[in-house]
Amino acid sequence: MTAPDCFTSELALPYSALNTNGRIKADWLLNLFQDAASHQCHGLGISGFDMAQKGFKWVVSQYDIHIHSHPSWLSNLNLSTWRSPWKNLYEVRRFIIAKKDGQPLISATGIWILIKAVNGKPVRLSPHLPDHLMQPPAEPPELFRVSTPLTEYHHEFPIRVRFLDLDLNQHVNNREYLRWAVESLPEPHCFSYTPVRCKIAYLKEGLFGQDLVSRVRLEFTPTGLDTEHAIVHPEKDIELARISISWSPLTETDP
Structure with missing residues (x-):
């Protein structure tokens, strides 16, 4: 993948x-991905600001993040990202964070939808x-499907939506849902496990001042811990996001 198809930037962690x-x-990665995607989209003339002038908004639908190996402080890294449309409705974007020698440490896929600003309805991309820019991706993304509500759970974490949780669309920024999910892992597990895969499905928008909860179901496995999180507006009985996280146990050799 070469320019202008691929956007690459350097960073020290x-x-x-x-x-x-x-x-x-894990949630910090979403800001990093958003910034890189926005930078490339600006150069292509399809950034959030560009589309807003035409009466549209980009909204993220899903993320799938794999943390293969954790970089250390001040590691010199390369971030690469590229985009392609899928089914003329979804904007699929791939991300790779790698060492200078090319060894991938983190990979991710994000899926966006273009909606009308006036009513929130999705639109086809080609018009x-x-x-x-209307070239199909080489491989369709692996979708995270939410078919049933999370009715059985082990823990509930209260959330109040703050002003700084909001983005330019005036709803909860996509990073916050993953942060809430990670923070809702109860003690002592939050100190003894680290996320290695995060799948996120954004279902409804969260708004300023809402009182939400993160409901968590835990399942211990031979290799670690799997958790399922539902971010819910309990008064309206509406699920805003579903997050599935696989955790690996920390060891004495971890930083």
């Missing part, structure tokens, strides 16, 4: 990206994107 276990914050 900052101290602010590490959690108390010395591992990369609103240049013809040269």
Whole structure:
């Protein structure tokens, strides 16, 4: 993948990206991905600001993040991302964070939808994107399907939507849902496990001042811990997001 198809940037992993276990914050990755995607889309003329002038908004539908190996503080890394349409409705974007020698550490797929600003209805991409950007992806994405509500769970974590949780669309930023899911893992597990895969399905928008809950179901496996999280508006009985996280146990050799 070469320019202009692929956008690449360099970074040194900052101290602010590490959690108390010395591992990369999974939710921090979403800000990194968003910034890289926005930078490339700006150059292509299809950024959120560009589409807003035409009466449209980009909204993220799903993320699938694999943390293959955790980078350490000040690691020199390359971030690469590229986009392709799928079914003339979805904007599929791939991300890879790798060492300078090319060894991939983190890979991810994000899926966006273009909606009308006035009513939130999805639109087809081809009437609103240049013809040269309407090329199908090499491989269809693996979708995270939510078929049933999370009725059985072990823990519930209260959430109040704050002003700083909001994005330019005036609803909860996609990063916050993953942060809420990670924070809802109860003690002592939050200090002894680290996320290695995160699948997120964004279902409804969260708004300022809402009182939400993160409901968590835990399942211990031979290799670690799997958790299922539902971000719910309990008064309206509406699920805003579903997150599935696979966790690996920390060891004495971990940072």
